Amino acid sequence: MTTSERTARLQPSIEQSVLALGVLAGLPASILVLYGIWTEPYSFEVRWTVTAVIVFVWFGAAAAARQVVTRVLFVAANLLSALREGDYSIRGVSARPGSAADLVMTEINALGETLQRQRTEAVESTALLSSVMQAIDVAMFAFDTEERLVLVNPAAERLLGRTSPKLLGRRAPELRLDPYLSGPVPRLVDRGFPGKGSLEVRRSTFYREGKPHQLIAFSDVSRALREQEQLAWQRIVRVLSHEINNSLTPIKSIAHTLKRMVSRVPDLPRGAEVIEGLTLIETRSGSLGRFLRAYAQLAKLPKPQPKRMPVLPLARRVAELEDRLPVQIRGDEIDIEADPDQLEQLLINIVRNAVDAALETGGGVWIAWRNADEFEMTVEDEGPGLPDTANLFVPFFTTKPAGSGIGLVLCRQIAEAHGGTLTLESRRDGPGCRATLKLPA
Numbered sequence: 478m479t480t481s482e483r484t485a486r487l488q489p490s491i492e493q494s495v496l497a498l499g500v501l502a503g504l505p506a507s508i509l510v511l512y513g514i515w516t517e518p519y520s521f522e523v524r525w526t527v528t529a530v531i532v533f534v535w536f537g538a539a540a541a542a543r544q545v546v547t548r549v550l551f552v553a554a555n556l557l558s559a560l561r562e563g564d565y566s567i568r569g570v571s572a573r574p575g576s577a578a579d580l581v582m583t584e585i586n587a588l589g590e591t592l593q594r595q596r597t598e599a600v601e602s603t604a605l606l607s608s609v610m611q612a613i614d615v616a617m618f619a620f621d622t623e624e625r626l627v628l629v630n631p632a633a634e635r636l637l638g639r640t641s642p643k644l645l646g647r648r649a650p651e652l653r654l655d656p657y658l659s660g661p662v663p664r665l666v667d668r669g670f671p672g673k674g675s676l677e678v679r680r681s682t683f684y685r686e687g688k689p690h691q692l693i694a695f696s697d698v699s700r701a702l703r704e705q706e707q708l709a710w711q712r713i714v715r716v717l718s719h720e721i722n723n724s725l726t727p728i729k730s731i732a733h734t735l736k737r738m739v740s741r742v743p744d745l746p747r748g749a750e751v752i753e754g755l756t757l758i759e760t761r762s763g764s765l766g767r768f769l770r771a772y773a774q775l776a777k778l779p780k781p782q783p784k785r786m787p788v789l790p791l792a793r794r795v796a797e798l799e800d801r802l803p804v805q806i807r808g809d810e811i812d813i814e815a816d817p818d819q820l821e822q823l824l825i826n827i828v829r830n831a832v833d834a835a836l837e838t839g840g841g842v843w844i845a846w847r848n849a850d851e852f853e854m855t856v857e858d859e860g861p862g863l864p865d866t867a868n869l870f871v872p873f874f875t876t877k878p879a880g881s882g883i884g885l886v887l888c889r890q891i892a893e894a895h896g897g898t899l900t901l902e903s904r905r906d907g908p909g910c911r912a913t914l915k916l917p918a
Contacts, residue, residue: 495546499539507535549578556585565593616695622688624649624658636695657693665698721765729762781816781894788813788854792844795824802832805843813852815895815916823891823899826884827856827912834860834910851897852916862903863910892916 514527559567569582616636619628649655662680679694736755789810796804831842840859892899897916904911
């Protein structure tokens with residue numbers, strides 16, 4: 478036993494002190510009264526009766542004082558215990574105004590009200606934080622000191638393609654997230670996750686139950702970068718279209734006129750070569766003009782006008798437009814909110830690309846869709862697949878000899894204007910490519 482423990486045991490309690498002080502307070506008066514009783518010539522019965530009354534009143538008053546103090550302390554202890562257990566609804570009854578007991582009860586009641594208000598604010602703040610984490614499109618991961626995942630939001634579930642029950646409790650190396658627990662932040666990660674573009678990684682530290690935790694946030698900046706890129710391309714297209722068309726139109730007209738003039742002179746030296754050159758100038762001028770008009774669609778794409786539309790008739794219409802290869806349809810009759818004209822243009826371009834690929838290998842093409850948390854439509858082919866998907870959505874990039882590099886860029890712009898995404902990847906369950914369109918449900 479330590480010195481402090483021995484000292485604490487030797488010190489009397491408040492109840493013992495009150496009882497002792499009550500006894501000591503009545504001791505002088507009781508001795509004087511008893512001395513007078515026992516020195517006077519009273520009978521034996523009177524002396525013992527008076528003595529018994531004095532002693533009973535004396536010790537009874539001291540015990541009563543002890544009981545009052547004990548009751549106040551027990552009430553205060555019960556109130557504090559309720560506060561410790563989180564029950565802030567219990568209040569102490571006020572004692573006599575101005576007394577010490579009244580001051581204690583008033584302070585305990587005020588403490589209970591303060592704690593209740595703070596708990597309400599904490600609950601509301603926690604609910605707000607939970608709502609924000611559920612709503613934001615930023616993937617959030619929280620790891621404890623052992624690098625175990627303790628918190629994940631829906632955006633993080635979508636990023637890893639797994640639900641929270643399959644993620645919580647697993648360590649960072651298992652989830653391949655340990656490289657992001659160290660290193661400089663913020664930083665950009667390119668193609669670190671399947672189907673994702675550029676992600677900005679941020680990391681911070683917070684404390685939970687007194688222990689440090691690390692919070693990692695992944696925000697998709699690829700869409701913002703693409704929007705800025707599209708704006709830049711739109712400005713360039715407007716300028717180029719205006720300037721080049723102003724030059725192409727007279728060039729094509731003059732070339733056509735000169736060709737007609739030369740064709741009227743039968744004996745012109747090297748006339749056939751001149752006509753061939755003028756024809757080439759006229760043809761290339763027309764091709765360049767058509768190319769600019771096609772690319773100008775990106776700059777002039779209007780905002781979508783969504784309305785309720787059935788998916789099955791749309792898929793059938795697009796499949797009937799393609800006469801080079803039968804296109805299979807796999808989907809139920811469901812309705813979605815989208816711009817019918819723009820969605821049809823998107824689907825026509827994707828199906829045309831799929832058929833072009835399937836014709837190289839003699840494979841098939843099919844359209845499928847489903848509607849759960851979001852609408853998802855896939856166009857799959859059994860072509861040669863995609864050797865490289867890094868530049869598929871770069872304007873002017875194409876793998877086709879006669880392609881313009883416009884179709885996929887326009888399709889992705891239509892998808893993102895609807896609040897969705899468009900991705901292309903090689904199929905894992907067989908040869909070919911899969912185009913996936915996702916739209917909000």
